[in-house]
Amino acid sequence: MVAEHSSKNFGITLRVWRQAGPTQPGRFVDYQSQDLNPNMSFLEMLDVVNDELTRKGEEPIAFAHDCREGICGTCACTINGKPHGPGKGVATCQVYMRAFRDGDVVTVEPFRAAAFPVIKDLVIDRSAFDRIQQAGGFITARAGSAPEANALPVPKPDADLAMDAAVCIGCGACVAACKNASAMLFVAAKVSHLGLMPQGQAERDRRVLAMVGVMDAEGFGNCTNQYECSAACPKLISHDFIARMNRDYFTASLRAAVKPASSGASGGA
Amino acid sequence: MATLDSKIPSGPLADKWRKHKTEIKLVNPSNKRKYEVIVVGAGLAGASAASTLADLGYKVKNFVFHDSPRRAHSIAAQGGINAAKNYQNDGDSVHRLFYDTLKGGDYRAREANVHRLAEVSVNIIDQCAALGVPFAREYGGLLANRSFGGAQVSRTFYARGQTGQQLLLGAYSSLSRTVGAGLVDLHTHSEMLDLVVVNGHAKGIIVRNLITGEISRHSADAVILATGGYGNVYNLSTYARGSNATAIMRAYRRGACLANPCYTQIHPTCIPVSGDYQSKLTLMSESLRNDGRVWAPKNPADRLKAPGEIAEQDRDYFLERLYPSFGNLCPRDVASRAAKRACDEGRGAGESGLGVYLDFADAIKRLGENGVRERYGNLFDIYHEITAESAYQTPMRIYPAVHYTMGGLWVDYNLMSNIPGLFVLGEANFSDHGSNRLGASALMQGLADGYFVIPYTIGDYLAGQKPGSRPSADAAEFKTAEDEIRGVTTRFLASKGKEPVSHFHKRLGKLMWEYCGMARTKQGLETALQKIPALREEFQTNVKVPGSGDTLNQSLEQAGRVADFIDLGELLARDALAREESCGGHFREEHQHPDGECKRDDDQFSHVAAWEYQGEGRAPVRNVEALNYEFVKMSVRNYK
Structure with missing residues (x-):
């Protein structure tokens, strides 16, 4: 286990948001983090700080993390005011210490949004995203009922575009970056992914109405076209999908208003 | 001694599953809602099982330690999922997928299980496509394929380099649908800390809420564990940091046999370790070996040169040289050892x-x-993030790393452990990959178990349980288990030690990598078996767990998991020592062919070793399930 590219090690001042629990007040606390290797990840730097705190008998900084390769969407730090910190198209766990210089003061806080209450220190509650998904972020297809996969061709451009939206990792950076704490990019990504697939047509109207309904009820704000969401997105999902969702929402609302619905009372044997 | 009845149905190989499905007991639709099933974990296996069982009408409770089921580590699988669709018209079939998987596993899996896996693989693709998984497509709109290691056909379906993500989000969408409809009771931030066994049957679990610290009891008619693999016993691996073996180890201590723990997979193409602070190794997908060529300098003197300065004739494309017919696409264990040999030279x-x-x-x-x-593209981007190098301009530098564990809780053909009512799915069980898993087969197995196997086989068990007969969570067994868990938590928090949990995890990991890694020896394993108990003792006296038990306390979570890893590490070494042969991911230096390939001993070891707990401080019992090959002849794997 030999350090490679052993360029000179350095130190920073870490200014971290500490908050003991959801109802307690929080504050920034400074820690010195020395002997940093530029090839360390940002979270590895926090690991080292936490080990030092533990040895001193202090409580380590709680932070959310899991896969550490930018795909699970668990990590969620705002670093120097930017959700997921410096760098484009990366999650917090993909920030490396080479992005900082000796003597820097680095501010770390949780993603801020009323719909994402702080649980402790840098850990937030994003269960609102799950509730939006549960309202309609799916295609109903029970196991065992699926037709042969190649019976339904999907034009490659549609599948590719659907994939561009489907790469969302559900981290919430879009919400944290938005001055309105809007979840439109997150919701639009799922609405667009499923709406672009022929499989997703049967539930298309219901899906967009239900997901947007829960999104509003959860307290996320509206979109005012600043596109900070796309800029902060670790997967660089395009804000064009928001326009697509708005079109879907509009047509679904119209259809819901004018389309006669079955009473459901007369059929059956 | 536990009885290990594999319950493999009789009859011709290709008819076993079909016949079994028509013969096992069914639960009447109006009775299904009277049964409660606990599913622990929400990766590919857990999420697909929970939603499918809920759709069938069972009452399902799903527990995940993550903040959302979408975080499960299946999400990180990159390359693809195998299925015997033969869309490429290149000669694939269910039998070939079966045979490749069995051979890839070095003839240490059950024939019947592997054949069933190959059979349902085609249904998995249909199901995932129906859920809207945006698989890669050809211009005609039909599904595209690529090739993976250990196969001479293109049968791998993929969604860019994020196939696991897309399949997991598909399963998560079904889970979300059933949660939204009130069919699944989802508990996030909830870690299973014990299995409750009543009258010999698994009837519930003890859970700690990671946010509030609350410990609760949950009873059920059956318990399903889909909690993933134990590769983090090595500390550094391609697993997520949270991936752990706690659920399977707690079940092991309650009597479930743990099978073949020494079968660990070392993936050849990962980004090398860069320093002592390192927390994680990152995989570069096997799919890269479709187009990337693996080489090392011929001459040791060249090893510090920039790769561009090493002339073509001074490069050793060792996989192409050693395995001309499979070349860069030979199986993972073979490729990893070849890379290790080059470095050892x-x-x-x-x-x-x-x-x-x-x-x-x-x-x-x-x-x-x-x-x-x-x-x-996305893999090259990841490589660039980590190393600050562009693989478009200079070759990637890679080294093998722990990636998957083939061992796991022992299960029969119905995926039920030796504790009736306890089912184990996905990577948490030992069942389908033998001693080495082929690329793109993990996703296949997780979804096969959850979507297409457990919905049938759990009925066979539940039909024998009277509706409403499940014990109440007030039963004495639940109380005892809960008290034990509280005791463990209190002991950790009261410990007066000095070192953080990570200190012990790192030491365990180094020990495991050194003595139970890519190449194992009798002497090394015996050393490990002396050092691990010493480490355990030091851990118990010198660990420091700050904070309290009634809030989010990540040190406390880790302490429990590392304690389990220490016990598992010891069992792994014990299993590796007892298996006096080399097969797949288990390589004993004493047992190799002159060319360095694995030398199996089919007379002595064509069996599953299933370890049975005997109590603290007592040696576990090694039970054996013979592998009877009726249809395939065990032979020496040859990828040359």
Whole structure:
């Protein structure tokens, strides 16, 4: 286990948001983090700080993390005011210490949004995203009922575009970056992914109405076209999908208003 | 001694599953809602099982330690999922997928299980496509394929380099649908800390809420564990940091046999270790070996040179040289050991000497940079993030790393452990990959178990349980289990030690990698078996767990998990020592062919070793289930 590219090690001042629990007040606390290797990840730097705190008998900084390769969407730090910190198209766990210089003061806080209450220190509650998904972020297809996969061709451009939206990792950076704490990019990504697939047509109207309904009820704000969401997105999902969702929402609302619905009372044997 | 009845149905191989499905007991639709099933975990296996069982009408409770079921580590699988669709018209079939998987596993899996896996593989693709998984497509709109290691056909379906993510989000969408409809009771931030066994049957679990610290009891008619693999016993691995073996180890201590723990997979193409602070190793998908060529310098003197300065004739494309018919696409265990040998010969690249090159220069010549970007762009981006190097300009430097565990809780053909009512799915069980898993088969197995096997086999068990007969969570067994858990938590928090949990995890990991890694010896394993108990003792007296038990306390979570890893590490070494042969991911230096390939001993070891707990401080019992091959002849794997 030999350090490679052993360029000179350095130190920073870490200014971290500490908050003991959801109802307690929080504050920034400074820690010195020395002997940093530029090839360390940002979270590895926090690991080292936490080990030092533990040895001193202090409580380590709680932070959310899991896969550490930018795909699970668990990590969620705002670093120097930017959700997921410096760098484009990366999650917090993909920030490396080479992005900082000796003597820097680095501010770390949780993603801020009323719909994402702080649980402790840098850990937030994003269960609102799950509730939006549960309202309609799916295609109903029970196991065992699926037709042969190649019976339904999907034009490659549609599948590719659907994939561009489907790469969302559900981290919430879009919400944290938005001055309105809007979840439109997150919701639009799922609405667009499923709406672009022929499989997703049967539930298309219901899906967009239900997901947007829960999104509003959860307290996320509206979109005012600043596109900070796309800029902060670790997967660089395009804000064009928001326009697509708005079109879907509009047509679904119209259809819901004018389309006669079955009473459901007369059929059956 | 536990009885290990594999319950493999009789009859011709290709008819076993069909016949079994028509013969096992069914639960009447109006009775299904009277049964409660606990599913622990929400990766591919857990999420697909929970939603499918809920759709069938069972009452399902799903527990995940993450903040959302979408975080499960299946999400990180990159390359693809195998299925015997034969869309490429290149000679694939259910039998070939079966045979490749069995051979890839070095003939240490059950024939019947593997054949069933190959059979349902085609249904998985249908199901995932129906859920809207945006698989890669050809211009005609039909599904595209690529090739993976250990196969001579293209049967791998994929969604860029994020196939696991897309399949998991598909399963998560079904889970979300059933949660939204009130069919699944989802508990997030909830870690299973014990299995409750009542009258010999698994009837519930004890859970700690990671946010509030609350410990609760949950009873059920059956318990399903889909909690993933135990690769983090090595500390550094491609697993997520949270991946742990706690659920399977707690079940083991309650009597469930743990099978073949020494079968661990070391993946050949990972980004090498860079320093002591390192928390994680990152995989570079096997799919890269479709177009990348693996090489090391021929001459040890060249190993510190920039790769561009090493002339073509001074490069050793060792996989192509050693395995001409499979070339760069030989199985993972074979490729990993070949890379290790090159490095052991002093030809490893970089300062550490632990690295070989994965070179795309030829692919870029053939496909153009954009062609390569379209196939692997996100992987090249990940590589760049971590190393600050562009693999379009210079070859990737790679080294093997722990990636998957084939061992796990023992299950029969119905995926039920030796504790009736306890089912184990996905990577948490031992069942389908033998001693080495082929690429793109983990996703296949997770979804096969959850979507297409457990919905049938759980009925066979539940039909024998009277509706409403499940014990109440007030039963004495629940109280005892809960008290024990509280005791463990209190002891950790009261410990007066000095070192953080990570200190012990790192030491365990180094020990495991050194003595139970890619090459194992009798002497090394015996050393491990002396050092691990000493480490355990030091852990118990010198660990420091700050904070309290009634809030989010990540040190406390880790302490429990590392305690389980220490016990598992010891069991792994014990299993590796007892298996006096080399097979797949288990390589004993004493047992090799002159060319360095695995030398199996089919007379002595064509069996599953299932370890049975005997109490603290007592040696576990090694039970044996013979592997009876009726249809395939065990032979020496040959990828040359």
